[in-house]
Amino acid sequence: MENERAGLQPRLTLSQIIFSLLPLFWIAEAALLSLIVAKADEALSTIIIAGFSIIILAAIKACLGYYSELDLFKNSRQNLNEWRKRGLAHLNFLSPLSKKRMPSGEAANILVDQGETLVSWNAKYFPLMLRAAVVPLVILCLILPFSWLACLLLFITAPIIPLFWAIIGAKAQKAAKEQWQEMGEMNGYLLDRLRGIKTLRILDATFWSAKRLARQSDDLITRTMKVLRIAFLSSAVLELFSALGVALMAVYIGFHLLGVITIGFWGNKLSLAEGLFILLLAPSFFEPLRELASVWHDRVAGKAAMENFTKLVGKGETIVHQSSDVRQSPIVQQSYDTKPKEIDSPKNGNAIEIENLSFGFIPEKPVFKNFSLKIGGQEKVALTGKSGAGKSVLLALIAGLIEADKGAIKVNGLTVNGANIDEIRAKIGWMGAKPYWFDQSILSNITFNRKFDHIDDYLDLANLKDFANERKYQRLGEGGTGVSGGEAARLSLVRLALEKDRNVLLIDEPTAHLDPESAKIVIDALVKISEGNSLLVATHDPELFKRMDRVIELSPEVNCQESER
Numbered sequence: 001m002e003n004e005r006a007g008l009q010p011r012l013t014l015s016q017i018i019f020s021l022l023p024l025f026w027i028a029e030a031a032l033l034s035l036i037v038a039k040a041d042e043a044l045s046t047i048i049i050a051g052f053s054i055i056i057l058a059a060i061k062a063c064l065g066y067y068s069e070l071d072l073f074k075n076s077r078q079n080l081n082e083w084r085k086r087g088l089a090h091l092n093f094l095s096p097l098s099k100k101r102m103p104s105g106e107a108a109n110i111l112v113d114q115g116e117t118l119v120s121w122n123a124k125y126f127p128l129m130l131r132a133a134v135v136p137l138v139i140l141c142l143i144l145p146f147s148w149l150a151c152l153l154l155f156i157t158a159p160i161i162p163l164f165w166a167i168i169g170a171k172a173q174k175a176a177k178e179q180w181q182e183m184g185e186m187n188g189y190l191l192d193r194l195r196g197i198k199t200l201r202i203l204d205a206t207f208w209s210a211k212r213l214a215r216q217s218d219d220l221i222t223r224t225m226k227v228l229r230i231a232f233l234s235s236a237v238l239e240l241f242s243a244l245g246v247a248l249m250a251v252y253i254g255f256h257l258l259g260v261i262t263i264g265f266w267g268n269k270l271s272l273a274e275g276l277f278i279l280l281l282a283p284s285f286f287e288p289l290r291e292l293a294s295v296w297h298d299r300v301a302g303k304a305a306m307e308n309f310t311k312l313v314g315k316g317e318t319i320v321h322q323s324s325d326v327r328q329s330p331i332v333q334q335s336y337d338t339k340p341k342e343i344d345s346p347k348n349g350n351a352i353e354i355e356n357l358s359f360g361f362i363p364e365k366p367v368f369k370n371f372s373l374k375i376g377g378q379e380k381v382a383l384t385g386k387s388g389a390g391k392s393v394l395l396a397l398i399a400g401l402i403e404a405d406k407g408a409i410k411v412n413g414l415t416v417n418g419a420n421i422d423e424i425r426a427k428i429g430w431m432g433a434k435p436y437w438f439d440q441s442i443l444s445n446i447t448f449n450r451k452f453d454h455i456d457d458y459l460d461l462a463n464l465k466d467f468a469n470e471r472k473y474q475r476l477g478e479g480g481t482g483v484s485g486g487e488a489a490r491l492s493l494v495r496l497a498l499e500k501d502r503n504v505l506l507i508d509e510p511t512a513h514l515d516p517e518s519a520k521i522v523i524d525a526l527v528k529i530s531e532g533n534s535l536l537v538a539t540h541d542p543e544l545f546k547r548m549d550r551v552i553e554l555s556p557e558v559n560c561q562e563s564e565r
């Protein structure tokens with residue numbers, strides 16, 4: 001019931017009640033049919049009225065059934081949409097740098113395929129459970145005045161069905177869980193390998209990937225067959241039990257009407273109409289239990305899917321959480337020539353303030369310990385240091401993509417934490433080491449389909465006017481096929497330049513892998529774009545250092561200090 005409490009199944013609705021109680025119409029129809037048999041020799045009018053009543057009851061039942069079921073499925077789909085929205089919102093809010101991030105293929109499988117199984121579980125299982133609790137009880141109460149033994153027979157045979165579910169339930173649940181897990185893993189693997197198909201081809205490794213995929217799909221077939229075997233076996237056994245129950249009742253009533261069996265009744269022999277009434281109700285006694293059994297598989301699959309949804313929504317670190325208090329302490333700057341230097345008078349207040357920052361992916365191996373740094377307003381600073389020194393991590397910490405273990409980071413005077421992050425990011429211009437390019441036109445890739453005036457002026461900033469005039473509407477391939485590294489870097493800078501409200505630019509290796517000529521164009525563009533803004537750029541490029549106000553070299557000695565400063 002945990003998942004139900006988690007919000008999947010809301011309170012009892014009118015549609016659920018109507019849908020659950022629909023079989024009661026059949027009880028009335030059975031009574032009328034028996035009445036027709038009882039009055040077969042009497043007035044025709046009674047038979048006609050009873051016949052019409054049956055038709056009207058059947059029509060009402062069909063209408064109520066149609067609308068209640070429609071409503072149940074509509075609500076259930078809405079419920080699923082809510083879960084999908086929650087899942088997507090959570091994925092959206094997860095840090096792209098989190099190692100705990102669920103593989104995209106697995107997440108897609110949960111949101112799309114597994115999500116669908118929640119619909120019929122949510123729509124039908126609960127009303128059918130209510131039906132199974134109420135309808136057999138009503139039927140027992142109606143049969144009891146005619147025959148206590150018939151009542152007892154039904155009462156004894158009925159619990160076999162729930163007992164059987166209980167026995168197979170755990171096994172079925174385990175099998176369904178394994179099936180979804182396998183499917184999610186396979187989707188994740190497939191998507192991952194499709195993304196890296198170029199590398200696999202070049203390294204001649206497609207065969208091995210295909211082999212592993214084939215092995216995974218064989219496993220999936222085996223698991224799916226196991227789930228289906230349990231589902232078919234359980235339905236077959238349940239059908240058998242309910243058929244035996246109905247047959248037993250038919251034999252008992254039949255022999256009583258023939259005068260062979262006389263025990264189990266309250267004195268008088270049953271009339272044909274009374275016997276018929278009991279016989280008509282017997283299948284309806286087992287029907288709700290059989291229906292419940294048929295949605296048992298939906299419940300099992302839905303529950304396994306629900307667990308995965310809960311896992312998806314709860315997995316990984318969100319982008320940033322509430323950080324600790326800001327502590328005041330003297331700031332010492334590190335410069336490229338290794339002589340620490342104070343910024344005496346920042347041009348426009350401090351754009352970035354880092355105080356006693358501690359962070360490590362592994363606690364025993366901190367990347368930063370009691371690290372402090374200030375970047376002035378409109379100051380341009382290059383971050384350098386050996387590979388792995390922590391340049392990208394520092395940029396990610398400032399942008400709130402990872403959470404500091406200790407200390408405080410302020411951007412424009414606001415502490416980087418969950419409460420301020422939107423406001424902070426609205427002022428940050430970010431260009432990661434690998435900007436993503438979408439399968440859209442070059443223009444859409446720069447503007448993200450928003451409207452900007454004088455876009456050519458911005459392209460001109462990055463020396464891209466001619467390029468854009470020729471190719472603005474050309475479609476790029478997924479991931480940026482169709483532009484060179486230098487063009488991609490300059491286009492990324494135009495993306496930045498368009499965000500005029502940003503005053504803190506965080507740039508990661510803009511000139512990496514570029515030839516000197518392209519690197520110069522990128523550096524010129526970067527300097528132009530960063531005019532009037534604060535710039536923190538991670539780089540190894542000496543040409544870029546020359547254009548900066550300050551160069552800070554990160555190293556274990558600089559990053560990690562014994563005591564707070």
Ligand SMILES: Nc1ncnc2c1ncn2[C@@H]1O[C@H](COP(=O)(O)OP(=O)(O)OP(=O)(O)O)[C@@H](O)[C@H]1O
Binds near residue numbers: 367385389391538
């Ligand atoms: N998601 C992660 N999980 C675990 N460790 C990580 C993760 N990201 C980075 N690191 C580690 O953190 C340290 C700093 O990495 P970072 O990417 O900041 O280096 P860098 O200075 O930018 O290097 P480069 O110049 O090669 O880009 C490295 O030791 C790296 O292995």
